[in-house]
Amino acid sequence: MQDSYRELFLSESQEYLTIISNCLVKLEENPSDKNSINEIFRCVHTLKGMAATMGYEKLSHLAHETEDLLDAVRNHKIKLSGEITDTLFQAMDVLEQLFQEIKLKQESRIDTAAILQSLKRHLTGGESPSPEPPGAQPDTAPVASAQPAELFSFSTEELKHLKEVKSKFPFVYKIVISLVRDCVMKEARAFLVFTNLRRLGEIITSVPSLDQLKEGKFELVFTVVLATNELQGSLQQELAVLSDVDQINIFRLDVAEMTAVSSAVSSDKHEPEVAAAAAGPVAATAVKKIQSMRISVERLDKIMNLMGELAIAKIRLLQIVQSYKIETLEEVSFALDRLISALQDEVMQTRLLPVAYVLDAFPRVVRDISRKQNKEVELEIAGSDIELDRVVLDEISDPLLHLVRNSVDHGLEIPDDRKKLGKNPRGKIFIRVSRQKGQIYIEVGDDGRGIVFQSVRKTAIKKGLITEEEAATLDEKKILDLITLPGFSTADKVTDISGRGVGLDVVKSKIEYLGGRLDFETKANEGSKFILTLPLTLAIIKAMLVQVGKEVYAVPLINIRETIKIEAKDIKILQSFEVVKVRDEIIPIIRLNKELGITSKAPSENEKDTRVSLVIVEYGKKALGLAVSQVLGEQDIAVKPLGSWIKRTKGIAGATILGDGRVALILDIMSLK
Amino acid sequence: MKRVMIVDDALFMRQMISKILISEGYEVCSEASCATEAVEKYKKFKPDLVTMDIVMPMMEELDGIGAVREIVKLDPQARILICSVMGQQSLVVEAIRAGARDFVTKPVQPERLIVAVRNILNNT
Structure with a gap:
């Protein structure tokens, strides 16, 4: 149960992280971009909530601090500076690492103190904040906590309990209590809230459970279902006097409806639990219809494999039918043929994902590299909505990344040099995806210096890859063969971006392994372009x-x-x-x-x-x-x-x-x- | 004027808390430095509120929690505010079970102490 939530949590979080990272890049380019900051804020906020619900304290804490900073920027309390953007990028990185840990089910070892401090520093306007009091931020490993707060289920026992107290306590409320953020000893605080609630009526259930609350397995929010004879207003008053409580939201639940469900349920012994989604002041038992679901890649592979077998059996059948000439059999087998072809197309579709899945990470990567290299780069991505087989997509993400890095590192000149050449100081990197005749074309290129034949020749001779005579006959076609030879690099010096030996040879062999092709075009001073031709699918x-x-x-x-x-x-x-x-x-x-x-x-x-x-x-x-x-x-x-x-x-x-x-x-x- | 009794083994803490409360217009009617003394003085002064440190050196057989229990036994309406250092969660939970109304943590933050005191005294 917890595991399935975890998967969902992780995959959803990934989507948010991607959005955040892209918006941050946009925001950096245009600090007054309101939409981006709002979008980031929204995503971080959602992440925080999700992490809190799952009991990942470090994550939600970091998200919270990030949110605070974003909020201040959003409300113009703080002006967005390059430094703040950098900090936000760093915070994203740490968030990613934390997710990685969760993904690998590792004990949390990441120290978030430094990033928390720099977030706070911006918020307090440069002053160094007092260090966190020890214990205020428990260093616990991610703890399994509870189900998402919105939806909880009453067990038959709890429903029975509700029925029993109905005459004594006619009102049932769902009370969502959020403690203040700097709440200390939240376990004891939660217990105190419980104790106070008990004076007012009967607690039916809570999420997380009281035991989990006492062990601190919650973030700052918990939900209690209380049966009482207090009216909503007086309940609010009674609870308002609790200290360290930030917010109390009270929703009335409809007992009659729930107990009715309960009797229906108790007649059906197979379904001991009924989900009650209390989403508003009046309880609604309607559960959202499922619009999409996640299927493991493994299962899709199996289906695809069976599909292949089916297609083969179909061809055999058609061959046999043709040799017998029985009209009715022909009819049905042709119908079968069409259906199987249609089915095959549909199954294929399930394997496809937009290239955006890979390309979405690129704006950030390009930003990071170009910063390190003091180059100004504009990234153009076209056709990222084109869909590609998941397996192919997985395999090309590294090669693509390498090509892009290569372009920034070797292709683009530094702004000063570009100015001298009469070019826009801001270099351009492009990734263009297109689909033609069942093949995918991906062009990765730049408007940089292009490959200078002379320097390739020199390097190749120096490294003993070709002889002087061969070098003399070097033409554009052979350049690619040369630069994709293992161990070739014309970079003047080794940087941490390229020139570390993992070269174009790896890219080339990967693409070819996928049944694709790598082509190359270059023009001195105008730029170079790699063209990847890939099959739509491998299956x-x-x-x-x-x-x-x-x-x-x-x-x-x-x-x-x-x-x-x-x-x-x-x-x-x-x-x-x-x-x-x-x-x-x-x-x-x-x-x-x-x-x-x-x-x-x-x-x-x-x-x-x-x-x-x-x-x-x-x-x-x-x-x-x-x-x-x-x-x-x-x-x-x-x-x-x-x-x-x-x-x-x-x-x-x-x-x-x-x-x-x-x-x-x-x-x-x-x-x- | 509401009358408060301060129970803490450290004179420094007693002075600090009493300074905060007096500045807010409360009367500090009594101070006690151990659990037994607290129970005795509660009987005598009947304060509106007690601030109580729950970790105090054992004097006789009564500790902080014991004092809370004794006082609540004497006066079910007794309003006790726990002052505890951080990390003593189980003790605090124990004190709440025994009838304490609220808690604040040491080092005492004046605003929090004031809010807690006000909340308890309003919520009779």
């Missing part, structure tokens, strides 16, 4: 089926440039490699049967046919011709991961099951070369 891909001997292989369509037939005599030998000239391009040939060790002959293979089928695939900007026995055609295939024992086989990326039940291996073009 179902379009592939070309080819026959090699008696075996069938699938080549991902994303890798294929074209399929052609060439005359065997056109194949030439160049430096002991077979090559063929296609439209003035020399393309090396790999004979798949040799490469994969297949000796069988394809049934259709005709000794007299002098032509060779070639599937021309691309990696980077290079082409490679795969010689196969026969090209069978294009098909959607469901990718099945390979078992761990053959996972690392060179040239094989996965497997799929064909319509006739045969298994076809999916070729991994990148590792073939």
